[in-house]
Amino acid sequence: MADDITRTPEWRALEAHSRELRALHMRDLFAEDHERFERFSIRFGEMLLDYSKNRVVPQTMALLRALARAAGVEQWTQRMFAGEIINTTEQRAVLHTALRDRDATAVRVQGVDVMPAVRDTLAGMRRFTDAVRGGAWLGASGRPVTSVVNIGIGGSDLGPAMVTDALVAEAASSLDVRFVSNVDGAHLATTLADLDPATTLFVIVSKTFTTQETLANAHSARTWLVQRLGQGTDVSRHFVAVTSETDRARAFGVDAANVFEFWDWVGGRYSLWSAVGLSVALAVGMDAFEALLDGGHAMDRHFLEADFECNMPVTLALLGVWYSNFLGADAHAVIPYDQRLRRLPAFLQQLDMESNGKRVDRDGRAVSCGTGPVVFGEPGTNAQHAFFQLLHQGTRLVPADLIGIAHTDFPLGDQHVMLVANFLAQGVALMRGKTIEEVTAELTRAGLGAEEVARLAPHRCYPGNHPTNAIVLRRLDPRNLGALIALYEHKVFVQGVIWGINSFDQWGVELGKQIAGTLLPAVAGEPTAVLSDGAVRGLLGQFRAWWSDQS
Ligand code: F6P
Secondary structure, X not given: OOOOHHHOHHHHXXXXXXXXXOOOOHHHHHHHOOOHHHHOEEEEOOEEXXXXXXXXXXXXXXXXXXXXXXXXXXXXXXXXXXXXXXXXXXXXXXXXXXXXXXXXXOOEEOOEEOHHHHHHHHHHHHHHHHHHHOOOOEOOXXXXXXXXXXXXXXXXXXXXHHHHHHOHHHOXXXXXXXXXXXXXXXXXXXXXXXXXXXXXXXXXXXXXOOOHHHHHHHHHHHHHHHHHHOOOOOHHXXXXXXXXXXXXXHHHOOOHHHEEEOOOOOOHHHHHHOHHHHHHXXXXXXXXXXXXXXXXXXXXXXXXXXXXXXXXXXXXXXXXXXXXXXXXXXXXXXXXXXXXXOOHHHHHHHHXXXXXXXXXXXXXXXXXXXXXXXXXXXXXXXXXXXXXXXXHHOOOOOOEEEEEEEEOOOOOOOHHHHHHHHHHHHHXXXXXXXXXXXXXXXXXXXXXXXXXXXXXXXXXXXXXXXXXXXXXXXXXXXXXXXXXXXXXXXXXXXXXXXXXXXXXXXXXXXXXXXXXXXHHHHHOOOOOOOOOOHHHHHHHHHHHHHXXXXX
16 A cells, blocks of 8 residues: 555656646547447446446556555555544544444454444434324423424434435425524524424434534523423423433433434435434335445445446545546535535535545654545535536536436426436537637628627636536435445545545544633633734624623
């Protein structure tokens, strides 16, 4: 395994190759090779990855695969699945794959098989969700639950919220499941405004059970409940918790029997497969939740077993490395052509940017290449009417994943046909572009004079050559969604291995938390608090002036 990947012959070969390929346009690659789609597509289960609209030729992919081998992707993958302590800055194994392991084989962390505990938790989740969904679980006033509010942030919110939205077609139950994350009181207050406390259940999700935002919201939720149902209300009928710090959840007032455990070998942003998915299971039922796990597990097997040539996560990862490290891209867009996947970009932002937004390698040395890209996105077609202008005509190279769904669960006239046409069109437009000659001919045909044509043509032509991956699912069902999420998890993992970084810690989020902690007394108005930052003094002065002026 290479110490510094940028000093390997594989890296240098890619640098040389990128210089040769810079002048190539994908339009020409398609014209020269009619087999491009077959050559550059992978099918797995009910998923198709078409990566033909990338600035690659077969040699590019061969060189990238050689780079992955030189980085030790196969060995690191084995180490992760085997439960080795690969998150060395936190001394933890990385085993979200065990949460969805359906093979009944032992998975050991420091000699202990974790699978019995995983299965116990799943059984507990089933008992609980069946009771709530079936109306057997009663609130303190003896009424069944009609609303669930998940309180958590980051990985304790984004994954379950995204999946709950995505599986809305499965949510036949009458439960209304909502998510609150922001410490801004507006989030909790507006979420609770139309809820009946007697029939509301709160699921407090926090791996550490110390996260400021989550605890603040949990306390406010408890106050809201008690104020409305009366002092002495049995709040344990309205609060359950998901955490790896079970004592802290009990100290908050959650009944020990209603604390669902997960483990330190599950990273927050990889935790939706654990009891962190409890709100998902409440929304869609445990059978659907287990189908999600099945899909994730199927992708794990594919990732482990498929040759690099037809391995989807490896291929996506390598294409990302190609653009980030050899063609100068800094960003990556994710555009799901399905409204139900509207939270997918936000989920992937945490997954990718919290994992691979690193500047030192596993041994603490500065990395010598760019690491994770800026990830962003919005559902298509909305995104087309917002930021696609920059993708088509801006000066930056922004590779994009376009995600399409073959069957819709919400047929409305011919709207799905329109959606699919747009999904296909954007890949073509970004790839082909439109030349100045084509624009000139078009404007001339439309009857414009030569001067006007010359004036407008530069504004109306498109360079093209913008790469996209098309990912198509047969249907957005739990199994396929599970496979899609695991696809991205493994993509991020492979990239982290190539860059030689630890994708599983997140020290970069700590400093802001620390400073917020030290500023809190001053912001709260403690007279003895000292503010050393001049700008903060100025800003807080303005806040205070407006706070004291109630008009
Ligand atoms: O601050 C970042 C982070 O630690 C994420 O990694 C995590 O998903 C989120 O906060 C929430 O943490 P917890 O589940 O411990 O409340």
